[in-house]
Amino acid sequence: MNSHAANDLQFTIYDSRLSMTSFYVTTPIYYANSLPHLGHLYTMIVVDTVARSKRQRGIDTLFLTGTDEHGINIERAAERNKRTPKEQADYVVSYFKKMTAEFGLDTEHGGFDIFMRTTEPFHYEGVSELWRRIASSKTPKGNDPIYKGHYEGWFCAPCAEYKTEDEYQKPTVEGAPPTCLVHETPLDRVSEDGYFFRLSDYDEELLRLYETRPDFVRPESRRNEVISFVRGGLQDLSVSRLKSSVSWGVPVPGDPEHTMYVWFEALTNYATAIGFGNEQQDRQFGFEKYWPAQHFVGKDILRFHAVYWPAFLLAAGVEVPRGVFAHGMWLDPTGRKMSKTLGNTIELDVLNRHFSIDAVRYFCLREMVFGQDGRFGYESLIDRVNSDLASGLGNLLSRTLAMVTKYCDGRIPTGQIPEEKILLAKRTGVDTDETTIAGFIELARDQFLQQLDNFAFSRALEIAWSIVARMDKMITDAKPWELAKDENQKQTLDTVLYRAAESLRWLSVMLYPVMPQTTTQMWTHLGLHGSPADVNPLQLKWGGLEAGSQITEVKALFPRIEKAKLLGEIGSPAPEMTRATEADAVPGRFSDQTKPAPPMTHATEADAVGVTNFIEIGDFAKVDLRVGQVLTAERVPKSDKLLLLQIDLGEDKPRQILAGIAEYYAPEKMLGRKVVIVANLKPRKLRGYESQGMVVAASYGEEGKPVIATFDEDVPNGARLK
Ligand SMILES: [Zn+2]
Numbered sequence: 001m002n003s004h005a006a007n008d009l010q011f012t013i014y015d016s017r018l019s020m021t022s023f024y025v026t027t028p029i030y031y032a033n034s035l036p037h038l039g040h041l042y043t044m045i046v047v048d049t050v051a052r053s054k055r056q057r058g059i060d061t062l063f064l065t066g067t068d069e070h071g072i073n074i075e076r077a078a079e080r081n082k083r084t085p086k087e088q089a090d091y092v093v094s095y096f097k098k099m100t101a102e103f104g105l106d107t108e109h110g111g112f113d114i115f116m117r118t119t120e121p122f123h124y125e126g127v128s129e130l131w132r133r134i135a136s137s138k139t140p141k142g143n144d145p146i147y148k149g150h151y152e153g154w155f156c157a158p159c160a161e162y163k164t165e166d167e168y169q170k171p172t173v174e175g176a177p178p179t180c181l182v183h184e185t186p187l188d189r190v191s192e193d194g195y196f197f198r199l200s201d202y203d204e205e206l207l208r209l210y211e212t213r214p215d216f217v218r219p220e221s222r223r224n225e226v227i228s229f230v231r232g233g234l235q236d237l238s239v240s241r242l243k244s245s246v247s248w249g250v251p252v253p254g255d256p257e258h259t260m261y262v263w264f265e266a267l268t269n270y271a272t273a274i275g276f277g278n279e280q281q282d283r284q285f286g287f288e289k290y291w292p293a294q295h296f297v298g299k300d301i302l303r304f305h306a307v308y309w310p311a312f313l314l315a316a317g318v319e320v321p322r323g324v325f326a327h328g329m330w331l332d333p334t335g336r337k338m339s340k341t342l343g344n345t346i347e348l349d350v351l352n353r354h355f356s357i358d359a360v361r362y363f364c365l366r367e368m369v370f371g372q373d374g375r376f377g378y379e380s381l382i383d384r385v386n387s388d389l390a391s392g393l394g395n396l397l398s399r400t401l402a403m404v405t406k407y408c409d410g411r412i413p414t415g416q417i418p419e420e421k422i423l424l425a426k427r428t429g430v431d432t433d434e435t436t437i438a439g440f441i442e443l444a445r446d447q448f449l450q451q452l453d454n455f456a457f458s459r460a461l462e463i464a465w466s467i468v469a470r471m472d473k474m475i476t477d478a479k480p481w482e483l484a485k486d487e488n489q490k491q492t493l494d495t496v497l498y499r500a501a502e503s504l505r506w507l508s509v510m511l512y513p514v515m516p517q518t519t520t521q522m523w524t525h526l527g528l529h530g531s532p533a534d535v536n537p538l539q540l541k542w543g544g545l546e547a548g549s550q551i552t553e554v555k556a557l558f559p560r561i562e563k564a565k566l567l568g569e570i571g572s573p574a575p576e577m578t579r580a581t582e583a584d585a586v587p588g589r590f591s592d593q594t595k596p597a598p599p600m601t602h603a604t605e606a607d608a609v610g611v612t613n614f615i616e617i618g619d620f621a622k623v624d625l626r627v628g629q630v631l632t633a634e635r636v637p638k639s640d641k642l643l644l645l646q647i648d649l650g651e652d653k654p655r656q657i658l659a660g661i662a663e664y665y666a667p668e669k670m671l672g673r674k675v676v677i678v679a680n681l682k683p684r685k686l687r688g689y690e691s692q693g694m695v696v697a698a699s700y701g702e703e704g705k706p707v708i709a710t711f712d713e714d715v716p717n718g719a720r721l722k
Contacts, residue, residue: 022060024290028297029066032092033077036099038346044105053513066116070249071262073157085248104357116269122278127268128253129277133316139201145315149196151238154187156180160262184640195240202311203234217306219371222326226306239264267309294322302326333377341641341660358515359385365457382563389558400500401554414547415498417491425492438542471503502545508532527551624680625721633667650718658691661706676709
């Protein structure tokens, strides 16, 4: 029943312009071995915005997030932290729940509907059902989709992925295991009997899917990557492990000596969560009603979602997802990857402490062209808050309401100029034809929604801000404070203020999905009842704001941030260093681009604040710069950036110093080299090693490539630089 020839399979075409009654949208479920960071928060904000926008238009919407809790990596993290695997998962989940509560993304704040955990019994039931359905069907080429075989190869636990030769780094020492190119950690040798999924039989069907539904994988550049990956030939996929080697997982139906491959089982969460293969969730949500899902993922896990997952579903005869959108990653302001060793990560605690939730949401959606990489720095966040939010939207609201208070006794005036006053009004330069502004704002609304539906958030916000700019100009040109001096221009003044207030009503509805709290405040300030969440932006009509309604007190929506002061505060040590350490212990699997941050370094802080003052010679003398020679150099395990060096400074014994140069300097390249050391730097611990000084290097280019300072002439070890 589940078998089908490639030719009779029809893919449903989804068109966002067609009316839809239900919508199901997901973040990835996050691997429960590392704590939440900016990458997680970002996907949550994106999906939350999409979900709110659909709900606002009356579409019955489900928003899923959650955690992926099985696999060898969780087992190991648990062991390291002296917990059971379930306790390890609970621990990480508590941090995800904390993050979603703090950033208004949980159910209580109108955010996610489902927090999925793959350790739920209903999930076991559902995944087993999917496995059985696949096992009892035939591939398009008439073979069994699941077969037993012998697997021999290399496996990266943090990636939860088998690695082919071009996906790992060959060992430098003979007999040592190769290392993962992503994690730089040693791979596990796996040689055991297990089950395979015959992925190789699904290439044609997958290609036809990408062809028939060009928006199945987005953006376009990622779609092309996926297509060329599939065209390059698909290998069958090992989908189980022996229970004796990986016990923390879902047993294979009918063969409990094997556990399912964690990706096979984790991907299936999107279906089991809403009732695939289990009654419990089906009663609560309804698989038939909500499936298929729109997935949002980081580009690093696109292959799993755009190739393996639809192949599993095709094999089981279940409809493939509505679409998979892969977003880019956040880089630092200079375009470097964020990492702890560079000290350029963004800390969730800092965002939470110093910025409003809506400011963070706005920045994330405005700053990153969705699908490409974006740059995130505290300074650019502050700049955006001050320009777009404080001086832009916030100022438009406060100046409009202040004038309504001053000139209209705090009541929304009428927006009509009576016939007999039209000529008079025209003399002031005010456009007496209100259809001009009505037409402009309707068009902007339509374009805004179109961009939002295409997940082009940045472009959508640009369009919304064109309304802000237009209104600012209208007010500046009309000079209400001049109009107020002339009794005869009372209606002209009223009209200008009405138009500004009415635009703000539209903006609060349009921007609600992006800034739920702020727009709700705007709504109240305008004297409106209910919530912008309940107003369908498509049903907005110009003139809907009722004259005579009383506005409420005016508070600044986005107070201006004193940049230098705040950057200074952010630079101070964060209280919760333990968080960073824990997360760092295990590299993540889902969207591992950013990690919790240590406090910014002092150099960065000074740069950011723009300090250019001179120092006294005495200040320089405080820095003890010495010549040293590298005696030994080795990579720090689990770090792609750090070299561990023993350096002779002419002292009794050599110094141990860590340097973040491993990406550019192989250990052997450092041996015997003369370097400049900051010898009186307070010792600090990195990755469990004490670093007793710092190697001086220039840093240039977009990636901040380090170049080590050295000498042409011979200099004895320990010589002082002055
Ligand atoms: Zn890896």
